[in-house]
Amino acid sequence: MLAHRAEILDEIERRRYALNLSLLKIYSYYRLLVGLGLAVVFQQNVMGSAIGQLDPVAFLRLTLLYSLLNVVSVIFLQVVPRRHFHTQLFATALGIYDIVVLTALMYFSGGLGSGIGLLVLVSVATGAILVTGRRALLLASLAAIGMLYQELYLSLTAPQYPYDYFQAGVLGALCFGAALALQYLSQRVRDNDIRALTQAAELSDLEQVNRQIIQRMRTGIVVVDAANHVRMANQSARALLGVPGQDDLARLPAVLERHLEAWRQDTERRAAPFHAAPGTPEIRANFSAVRSDDPSADVTIFLEDTSEVQQQAQQLKLAALGRLSASIAHEIRNPLGAISHAAQLLHESQVLETGDRRLTEIIRDHCKRMNGVVENVLETSRRRPPSPVRLPLGSHLAEFVTAFRDASADAQICVNVDPYDTEVRIDKGHLDQVLTNLVSNAVRHSREHTGRPIVHLRGGIDSRTERPFLTVIDEGPGVSEDMEKHLFEPFFTTARSGTGLGLYISRELCEANQARLTYERADGGGACFRITFSHPDRIIA
Incomplete structure (x- = not known):
């Protein structure tokens, strides 16, 4: 003052x-x-x-x-x-x-x-x-x-x-x-x-404060005139609409302009979620006339990343799964333990023939697999709320690789983060759990396909959305088009010993942290899983 x-x-x-x-x-x-x-x-x-x-x-x-x-x-x-x-x-x-x-x-x-x-x-x-x-x-x-x-x-x-x-x-x-x-x-x-x-x-000062608040809001805000020329757009709007850097947003994307024109004709109409450009998140647009009595004049457009809504739905889903897991614990786990124990006793019997002993091994293997499914479901139901922190991606990946090689010494993990000091905002434990699952799968598929347990980790800032990202790329055979749409479904697996919950849980953890886990085809023919993090600086909902 x-x-x-x-x-x-x-x-x-x-x-x-x-x-x-x-x-x-x-x-x-x-x-x-x-x-x-x-x-x-x-x-x-x-x-x-x-x-x-x-x-x-x-x-x-x-x-x-x-x-x-x-x-x-x-x-x-x-x-x-x-x-x-x-x-x-x-x-x-x-x-x-x-x-x-x-x-x-x-x-x-x-x-x-x-x-x-x-x-x-x-x-x-x-x-x-x-x-x-x-x-x-x-x-x-x-x-x-x-x-x-x-x-x-x-x-x-x-x-x-x-x-x-x-x-x-x-x-x-x-x-x-x-x-x-x-x-x-x-x-x-x-x-x-x-x-x-x-x-x-x-x-x-007030204008400066308002401008800073608007620029730092996670909600994208765009103001257009009667001719749909953009008068003002904050950073979140540019990111959601796929406008790189500080480039001016002169015109609205065609899909958003169509929704705007439809709203001008009927102000009660709600726009369906859409992608403004390839690689951008799914967004929902809400419209409000600057002068409430004239929707044909200047309009304020509010752009919401639907991942927030999906996160709320995810919380409800986890709550329902938690209630289900309590029933699973009593109705499945206890009988499963009895079956596994009985199979173990039969296996140790001296009068059991060799063919019957093989049957007890099959029973024990499937009991172990079913117990793993139950454990994963229980772990998902007990998922603690995320505690996101700012992490330097380059140095954190270096620490992760060191820890991962303690358990898998032959794994060859190549890390490339540009810029190296890229920061992400996510729960550290959740990120490590997602990376462990993705890297383990990548190591296995690379070893089975090429004989080399090699994985490529590449991170940086997406120039279109200004959001940090991380890709996990293997040298395996990739995923067929028919299987792509089922990748993140629970209990879907291509491995005989898998539970089918790894990718599902990984995606749920990402969404709980305002991130997205997607599958892309790698240039060399392998599989590429991409984590797109939320912007570390936009923390105002």
Whole structure:
């Protein structure tokens, strides 16, 4: 607040300096015209003027000197620097100089009857505008004293000329009145200027805060005019619509423009979720007219990433699964344990034939597989709420690879994160669990297909959406088109010993952290799983 006050006062001083300098230039031209005008009137004796009649020689010399000095002041004010010039002091000096010279010229012209006293009043009034505080009263005091003194001196040295103390007093009072009135008005103008600048600064601050809030909101906001030209769009809107970096969003994507035109025709219509461009998240658009009574004019578009809605649905699904898991624990796990124990006892029997012993092994293997399914379902049902933190992707992957190789020493994991300091916002434990599942699958498929347990981890920032991403690529045979649509379904597996819950749980964990896990075909023919993280800086819903 104090900094703002200081900035406002500095701005007031700058503006006042510029205004005073401009007024001084105008006043200097006026003074030059006054000097030349008095000289012309004196020389031509216009309409029998009494100017200079008491002492013509002194009047002419003083008028010419006054005009010459006024020319000097005009030139000086044209070349004076814009800063570091004391306009207050200069205006005060000019005011005193004018009052002294004009009072002397008034005396040489025979007193107040010459009319020069009005020029003194103008000088006092101008000085009151240009200077502040006591300087204005100083000028008024000098003018009043000067007029009274010259009337007194006139009565003593030239009694043949009429003198009027009352008129001199009235004119002196007018000088004081003009000085006080103009000082008051000048102070009012300064106060109003300070108030206006303060309000402007506050409005600018509010605008800046609003702009920052809008830019950091996860909700995309776009404002368009009647012709669907984009007037404003925040960063989230650019990311959701697939506009890279800071590029301007001049026009809406065609699919969004169609939804907007349909809404203009029917404001009760709700737009279906859509993808603005390949690789962008699924979004839902809501529309609101800037002027509520005119949907054909400017419209504000709110873009919501449907992953948030999916997350809410996911929480409901997990809650339902939790209730189901309690039943599974009692209805399946206990009988399954009894079956497995009985098979173990049969397997240890000395009278069991070799063929029957193989049957007990089959029973035990399937009991173990079923127990794994139950464990995975229970783990999913007990899923704790995510605690997302900011993680440097490059260094975290290095730590993960080190830990993974402790369990799988022959795994060849190639990491490439560009830029290396890319940050993601996710629950650290959830990310490690997802990576463990994806990398384990990739190692297995690469080994089975090429004999090399190699995996490629590549991360960075998507230039279209500005969101960080991570891909896990293997050198396996890839996934057929028929199987792609079933990859993330629970209990779907291509491995004889798999439970079919690994990819399902991985995707659920990603969605719980506002991330997306998708499958893509790798360029070399292998499988590529891509994690698209939420923007680490946009945390306002």
